[in-house]
Every structure is written in C-alpha cells, then in structure tokens.
Amino acid sequence: MKIVYFTVTGQTRRFIKKLGSEFESYEINPASEFPEITEPFVLITPTYEDAITEPVRDFLDYAENANYLKGIVGTGNRNFAQLFIFTAKDLAEEYDTPIIYAFEFNGTSKDVSNFKKAVKKLES
Ligand SMILES: Cc1cc2nc3c(=O)[nH]c(=O)nc-3n(C[C@H](O)[C@H](O)[C@H](O)COP(=O)(O)O)c2cc1C
Structure with missing residues (x-):
C-alpha cells in the first residue's frame, strides 16, 4: 500500500520515518x-x-487520485477535544472513505505497530 501524507510542522513526516522502508x-x-x-x-x-x-x-x-484512496489516518492533538482529527473526519465523509487509525503528533512505537496492522487489514 502506498502512503500519501501532508505535513505543516513536520510531525507527520517524523511518523513516516518511523515506518522504515516498508511503504512507498x-x-x-x-x-x-x-x-x-x-x-x-x-x-x-x-x-x-x-x-x-x-x-x-x-x-x-x-x-x-481520489478513486485510489482506500483509508484515512488522522493525526492531531487530543487537547482539541471534539475537534480532534476533524480534518480526517471531514475528508472521510467527503470522500466516502473509512478512517482506519488516529494518533497524536508524530506517533508512538505503539502507533507505528497499530498503523501497520490497520493497513494490513485494509489490504486483506
Ligand atoms: C494552529 C494549530 C491548530 C491545530 N488544530 C487542531 C485541531 O483542531 N484538532 C486536532 O486534533 N489537532 C490540531 N492541531 C494539532 C496538529 O494537527 C498536530 O500537532 C499534528 O500532529 C501536526 O502535524 P504536522 O506537524 O505533520 O503538520 C493544531 C495545531 C496547530 C499548530
């Protein structure tokens, strides 16, 4: 599965680096x-x-591009409470695509393994 991501302050890029070379x-x-x-x-x-x-x-x-979108992962900050990952939620609705995972900032090692599991599930 290919991963496409956006980042403004670099947290998501840091998460991508933690994934290693498994994904393009x-x-x-x-x-x-x-x-x-x-x-x-x-x-x-x-x-x-x-x-x-x-x-x-x-x-x-x-x-x-949108036709190949299979899943959405939201990253955010839980301090935003109801607004946590609202961008991912809005996109999920607009593009009729499931949210497969969510995490904060650049993700923990647990987030890395959960993310990989969620992607595998989507592929099966
Ligand atoms: C100005 C600003 C507004 C934000 N608003 C939200 C928000 O409404 N909900 C949320 O979950 N996170 C919010 N965040 C947190 C970011 O989405 C979060 O830190 C994310 O990991 C940043 O990823 P990036 O560094 O790849 O851009 C906000 C951060 C900033 C700086």
Whole structure:
C-alpha cells in the first residue's frame, strides 16, 4: 500500500520515518505539480483549519487520485477535544472513505505497530 501524507510542522513526516522502508510514500507538496496516482493508497493528514489543509483536497481532486484512496489516518492533538482529527473526519465523509487509525503528533512505537496492522487489514 502506498502512503500519501501532508505535513505543516513536520510531525507527520517524523511518523513516516518511523515506518522504515516498508511503504512507498509521497508528501503532498502544494508548490509542485501533483502526481497522478494509479494504485491504492492510504492518506495521513494532520488537523488544521480548512485553508491550511486545502492542498490535501487539491491533491485528491487531481486526476483520478481520489478513486485510489482506500483509508484515512488522522493525526492531531487530543487537547482539541471534539475537534480532534476533524480534518480526517471531514475528508472521510467527503470522500466516502473509512478512517482506519488516529494518533497524536508524530506517533508512538505503539502507533507505528497499530498503523501497520490497520493497513494490513485494509489490504486483506
Ligand atoms: C494552529 C494549530 C491548530 C491545530 N488544530 C487542531 C485541531 O483542531 N484538532 C486536532 O486534533 N489537532 C490540531 N492541531 C494539532 C496538529 O494537527 C498536530 O500537532 C499534528 O500532529 C501536526 O502535524 P504536522 O506537524 O505533520 O503538520 C493544531 C495545531 C496547530 C499548530
């Protein structure tokens, strides 16, 4: 499974590094042209107001990318209470795709193993 992620302050990138070489990953970069995705992928998105996470929607709406979105992982901060991972929740509804996992900041080692399990489950 390919992993596509967005990051503003680098926490999600740190999580991706913890995954090792098991997954091919792509960081959404609003400054360069988006790639056309033609294989199933999981999206990891941090949580911010919509103006900040707009590149995530732009990426999904590019070419047929959204058709290959199989699962969404939300990252955030539980101090935001009801607003925890609202970006992932909104995208899950908008793109009719399940949230397969959630964690805070750059994730713990438990989050790494839970994430891998959740992706395996999606693949089976
Ligand atoms: C200005 C700002 C607003 C945030 N708002 C939320 C929020 O509403 N809900 C939430 O769960 N996390 C919120 N967060 C936490 C981030 O989503 C979280 O730290 C995430 O791990 C950042 O990932 P990144 O470093 O890859 O961008 C906010 C962080 C900042 C700096």
